[in-house]
Amino acid sequence: MNARPDSPTSPILLSQYQAPAWRVERVELEFDLAIDRTEVLSRLTLRRGDATSSLRLDGEGLELLSIALDGKALDPSAYRYADQMLEVDGAEDGSVLETRVRLDPANNTALEGLYLSGTRDTGFLLTQCEAEGFRHITYFPDRPDVLASYTVTLRADRARFPVLLAGGNPDGAGELEGGRHWARFVDPHPKPSYLFALVAGRLEKIERDYTTADSRAVTLVIWAEADAIERCHYAMDALERSMRWDEQAYGRNYDLDVFHVVATHDFNMGAMENKGLNIFNAKYLLADPDSTTDDEYRAVEAVVAHEYFHNWSGNRVTCRDWFQLSLKEGLTVFREQQFSADMNSAALKRIEDVALLRRAQFPEDAGPLAHPVRPAQYQEINNFYTATVYEKGSELVRMLAGKLGKDGFRRGMDLYFARNDGRAATLEDFLGALGEANHIDLTPYLAWYGQAGTPRIKAHGRYDANARSYTLVLKQHTAPTPGQAQKSALPIPVKLALFGQDGAMLALHLGDSEDGATERVVVLDRAEQSFVFQHVDAAPVPSLLRGFSAPAILECDYSPAELALLLRHDVDGFNRWEAGQQLAARAYDALRDNGDDVAVQAWCDALADLFERGGLDDALLADLLTPPGEIELAEREHDIDPSRIHATRQALQRRLAERLGTSELQRRYDTLAAQTNRNLDAASQAQRRLKKRVLDLWSLVDNNHALIAAAAQCAHAPTMTDRLAALSVLVRSQAPQAADALARFRQHHAGDPLAMDKWFAVQAQLPGDAVLERVQSLANDPAFTLKNPNRVNALLGSWARGNPSGFHRADGAGYRYLAERLRELDALNPQVAARLATVLNGWRRLEPVRRDAARAAIAGLAEEGTLSRNLGEIVRSMLGD
Ligand code: TRP
Ligand code: ZN
Secondary structure: OOOOOOOOOOOEEHHHOOOOOEEEEEEEEEEEOOOOOEEEEEEEEEEEOOOOOOEEEEOOOOEEEEEEEOOEEOOHHHEEEEOOEEEEOOOOOOOEEEEEEEEOHHHOOOOOEEEEEOOOOOOEEEEEOOOOOHHHOOOEOOOOOOOEEEEEEEEEEOOOOOEEEEOOEEEEEEEOHHHEEEEEEEEEEEEOHHHOOEEEEOOEEEEEEEEOOOOOEEEEEEEEOHHHHHHOHHHHHHHHHHHHHHHHHHOOOOOOOEEEEEEEOOOOOOEEOOOOEEEEEHHHOOOOOOOOOHHHHHHHHHHHHHHHHOOOEOOOEEEOOHHHHHHHHHHHHHHHHHHHHHHOOHHHHHHHHHHHHHHHHHHHHOOOOOOOOOOOEEOOHHHHOOHHHHHHHHHHHHHHHHHHHHHHHHHHHHHHHHHHOOOEEOHHHHHHHHHHOOOOOOHHHHHHHHOOOOOEEEEEEEEEOOOOEEEEEEEEEOOOEOOEOOOOOOOEEEEEEEEOOOOOEOOOOEOOEOOOOOOEEEEEOOOEEEEEEOOOOOOOEEEEOOOOOOOOEEEEOOOHHHHHHHHHHOOOHHHHHHHHHHHHHHHHHHHHOOOOOHHHHHHHHHHHHHHHHOOOOHHHHHHHOOOOOHHHHHOOOOOEOHHHHHHHHHHHHHHHHHHHOHHHHHHHHHHHHHOOOOOOOHHHHHHHHHHHHHHHHHHHHOOOHHHHHHHHHHHHOOOHHHHHHHHHHHHHOOOOOHHHHHHHHHHHHOOOHHHHHHHHHHHHOOOOOOHHHHHHHHHOOOOOOOOOHHHHHHHHHHHHOOOHHHHOOOOOHHHHHHHHHHHHHHHHOHHHHHHHHHHHOOHHHEOHHHHHHHHHHHHHHHHOOOOOHHHHHHHHHHHOO
16 A cells, blocks of 8 residues: 555655645535545546646545546546556546545554554544645645635444544534444635544544633543543643633634544544644643643643644645644743743753753754754655654744744734635745734844754953953854755844853943943854943853854853853853753763863752752752763763763762762652652652652762662652652662563553553663563563554663663663664654654764664665655765765
8 A cells, every 4th residue: 555666756845846736725525434434525626827837636545436527437438547646537626536545544554544442343544644644635736735625524433433533613414224324524724634623433522612812612632542532631631721821822712513533542643733633642642640740731721732732724725735843832831831931940941941842852963863953855755744843843933932032922823823824835934924923034044944963162361351351252053964965044143141250141232322221132143243331241051042042053262260150150050951961961071081070060069059959840850860861961071972971970970969969869759759749730740750760879988878769659650740850760770679660651551552562661661681582582571562553662662762871782782672663663664754754864963883783774774665654865965975
């Protein structure tokens, strides 16, 4: 069914965009649904575009049963199918094309198009159409700039498929002969085919009435299988909060009478914003204290919001082509980040988002898969749902929002939505509207969308005591990326402040502006610029790129003492954390290079101070006590040796734990443990976060008492957060109690796939060479399957992506094992295989022994003639072909 072109397909180019030759005004679909034999009748009302070319429709893996044009069956000579396209002669403006095709959802393991979630006997049918899944359902110009109104009729056996859902408003339902029934949905809002969706099967629901700010009565319905429906209440609350927030923050109201949300365990990505019928990976919808961690609760809230916000940023205003993907994704990630910052702690959210950017996007931007936020070409669009398009894309929107200010950004967004409602837009439309509403020319910022790579800013300060002036010299440089040798200077907003040696912020006098504010934004838009501050009484400590005002890497020649000053005194939670991260990286360097102890001591002393002093939020303290992760640390090195990075980072944490003191750690742990509860308020979450961090550190210096405490916590924890935190300590320190704790965990959660994912994931995180054998044996566990993306990511993803020292064995056995599994996985699910393969993205920067072994594994894959277009493109790009 999945055609596998064995030669590389020619790339799709942004520069070759052409408006569609044919448009579709109306789509009428009729589905006769069954597990392994579904028939789809499609009636398309066609409109001729500007061009005169013949009608060509996308279609893949479809069995054509009949075809008629304007009511007349077509002679086989009047149409032909080649290169995944159906070409039809004789169509005219206003013609109606009718096709009937047959599908086999039960055998669709790619989870794209119409497929079965769960077992043949009890599972349900659903669709995933973004980006190009609709062509697996019927023949259609499957591109986002073809907007049509949809009428969808579903028919199926009532007992097997009691619930029938499609996007849009319900428009009738009834009985049919032979125990069958039907339901119809009409979507009044024109939409591209990637937003089409249907769901059919045995599902339970929870409902809530909602009235929009413009007085529309809406029914919100969340659907899940019977065993999960009671875990949907948190998502319902999050949905209502999201809807209210979008009304208040952006003036955006919901626009249908119903809003359906469905949970599935079988999903390639996080969730999907289908118009009126969002579909979620269960991981991002189901939540209860016994099986969901605090981090996951926040992820549920964030993803519910993200998909809901797409209703405007993505659905009402969609993308002209897939090169504009960040128009909807970057913008929607940004809107979600603002929402989550409003609902929770803004500083913690910013820390979390920047950490993700550094862990996922910076490495991508520094390796062979680097691409601009708006790529210039692709072979397989599914490979471009990346951290660059999503997270860096969001950072670019944040820069624009920062430049325009709160009111200016809102004005710009209002104009953007008004102007582009019902249209398929471009990034130029977006920047144009933001700029015009504010009489600002934003076109210089377009360069950010076209240039790959993370800019490096070098900062150097010079104090002149005689002139009482402080000169800050900023330089920017972006290294070449594949296909982009020349880089230009970008407009980089650098938010900054100056601190006196007493830790107070100075009033800023920059150039002729005498406003004396303590924080300012300067825009670095050339290779090098100087900024001179007047009336400075003593050499200050600069705090730069505050709030992470641009997605750049800052290198500033701070002394450890200067960083420690910022870590102790910066009032902004994000910047305080950032100073600590930079100081920890210095301390790490010193340990690695057997350098002097100055940075290590400065870091430990400052943290010990904050730890003892009190008054800090527990969650922020937990983050401050965490050095940059192994992936971030690797980004600063050449000839990367992940096992050495792991060992050095552990040594650094041990130094911190020793400085804090075993008995102090134990005392703090006991205090926090005494507050244990299962509440979700910010203080309770923060207490769990700090407790986890303290337990981690304590276990590094006392592997007797700490492990006893961990075992007890694991056995009696009232929440998944506490249980998993303790289990993770036991597993990673190879405690004697680990096996028993794992067995109990499994017994407790055997029936819950999401909890079992954690059981797999926690074991895949065992550091060092030994984990490979564990991963191999877990892959043979009856509970493991390559057919479920969550399970694949839990085991293979947690190992290969989340556990560098366990994956990158010097003997290359890790790479070979991954390559084997990738071959198998690719035959089932190319999207998931391609995404998993990107863990090898950084192979070229490994130390020589690992580098050779990794290259051999990738090259071995590339030699296979049968790779999917998805995995094939990733593998070839990684090799640099
Ligand atoms: N648009 C989805 C989002 O909100 C992404 C997505 C969901 C997706 N399923 C997909 C992308 C399948 C590609 C393939 O981010
Ligand atoms: Zn999205």
